[in-house]
Amino acid sequence: MIIVNTKKYEIPENIHNKKLSEYIREDLGLTGTKIGCDIGVCGSCTVLVNGEARRSCKLVLSDVEGCEIITIEGISPQDGSLHPLQQAFMDAGAIQCGFCTPGMVLSALALLLKNHRPSRAEIRQALKGNLCRCTGYQQIVDAVETAAKTMYPNQ
Ligand code: FES
Ligand code: FES
Structure with a gap:
């Protein structure tokens, strides 16, 4: 299980090695997280993991089991205003x-x-x-x- 922008998601066993960046974009449709270099150099895939800035292209889902992830879609208030x-x-x-x-x-x-x-x-x-x-x-x-x-x- 991981939490992304306050919602809980169960992670199927067969995708535990999927990159967090790809899971966020492909499975959750949260395409605000960008993939630039895909090798941990550019920072464009940065998300918050338990409040720390982390490169999501360098993490797989098993690395973040039980963690709270915040993406760019999760930082603005519910009323649609900007952070x-x-x-x-x-x-x-x-x-x-x-x-x-x-x-x-x-x-x-x-x-x-x-x-x-x-x-x-x-x-x-x-x-x-x-x-x-x-x-x-x-x-x-x-x-x-x-x-x-x-x-x-x-x-
Ligand atoms: S995509 Fe460049 S650091 Fe992750
Ligand atoms: S890379 Fe274009 S605004 Fe930063």
């Missing part, structure tokens, strides 16, 4: 093609859950495993700073 990180990425122009964005947002969320006021250096450190071929990173760091202030205004 503060999603809004900040849009407002800062931190998105161009968008392929890296779900992984970036989830790596940033893992950081902000632990560190409510990261420095720009800490943001860069947390995102160093997420490659973006478009934006140049400056606006991405800006967006994470802004989201931190929105999420934790009294820090």
Whole structure:
């Protein structure tokens, strides 16, 4: 059994060796998780596993038995509004093609859950495993700073 975005899923024995990235996209239809390199280098497949940013292309289902997974589809409120990180990425122009964005947002969320006021250096450190071929990173760091202030205004 795994939990994805608060829903429980029983994993059939015959797919225990399936990659988490493929399961999320193919079996659950959650295509917000992107597969770029598929070898653990680019970070585009990042999801949260028990609150930690993990590369889903480097995990198989048996690795995450009993774990709570959050994908990009699971971070926004039920009312359809955007998560503060999603809004900040849009407002800062931190998105161009968008392929890296779900992984970036989830790596940033893992950081902000632990560190409510990261420095720009800490943001860069947390995102160093997420490659973006478009934006140049400056606006991405800006967006994470802004989201931190929105999420934790009294820090
Ligand atoms: S697709 Fe997983 S790290 Fe690139
Ligand atoms: S926005 Fe295109 S790879 Fe980052």
